[in-house]
Amino acid sequence: MSRLRGRSRKVTGPRQAILDLLRRHPHPLSNKEIFAALPPGECDLATVYRSMHLLRAMGLVKRFDFGDGVARFELLADGDDGHHHHLICTQCAIILEVDECFPRELEEKLAAKNGFQTVTHKLEFFGVCRQCQPTANKK
Amino acid sequence: MSRLRGRSRKVTGPRQAILDLLRRHPHPLSNKEIFAALPPGECDLATVYRSMHLLRAMGLVKRFDFGDGVARFELLADGDDGHHHHLICTQCAIILEVDECFPRELEEKLAAKNGFQTVTHKLEFFGVCRQCQPTANKK
């Protein structure tokens, strides 16, 4: 909230509702999911799109892509750069946050080898979760 | 070609044109880029979409997502599972293929820890290439 106010941005009903939702829901959410989860009439879909643009530009939110062409957003803690990865079940789509990260020194080696600077990465894991394993094996 | 024929799939003009293009262009291409690169009238946009669906389902082509919401496709060699990653310049969008991969044993540890099976990953690197570094620093 204060992070909005600090930059001549207004704290409005729709924005509070969206931020509240993201706070309660610690996993990446798509625009449509956000819209659907909000009480009807609380916020227009167009406003969701506009808000996510804004929040992302302000660094309050981070965008993730799981390879299905749908953008998903996650709230960032103040000062957090949000660099972490997910483990996603390809059957039921449950999303776990993971600590593992691509080794720093390997990344630096790669950057040097190719003459690149300020290299980062996007990394997501996919598999079959415990609950879905019986189902997956059956087929 | 023979990989198509083998499964009662027809080798048609548009499909040859698309496969030719992918063969000549070793980097991931989006549907629109494919359509634009094809000689006018050679293939309808809808056919590009349909072809990429088919080729992907048949495993001739692999889909990559660089986080901008655009699907890109790359031709796979026969028998290749296409598992590799890219280093993309955030300024000029040039794409390099890289050998580095997420360490197998770390991935297995992660899978075990979370009770997941058959875990894989998507990994892409982003940075500023040598040519773009003067430009990037200027701003």
Add this chain to the structure above:
DNA sequence: ATCGCTGCAAAAATTTTGCAGGTAA
């Protein structure tokens, strides 16, 4: 002769934009 494939056009789905009225600061 089949059955699959294609172009064209329409439909569906997704995202962006214009505008006039409302509201936080």
Add this chain to the structure above:
DNA sequence: TTACCTGCAAAATTTTTGCAGCGAT
């Protein structure tokens, strides 16, 4: 007050689909 925001509706994009005719096998 004065920007900034919002809902609504329209527009712009992107992707999918229906259909009749064509073409590879």
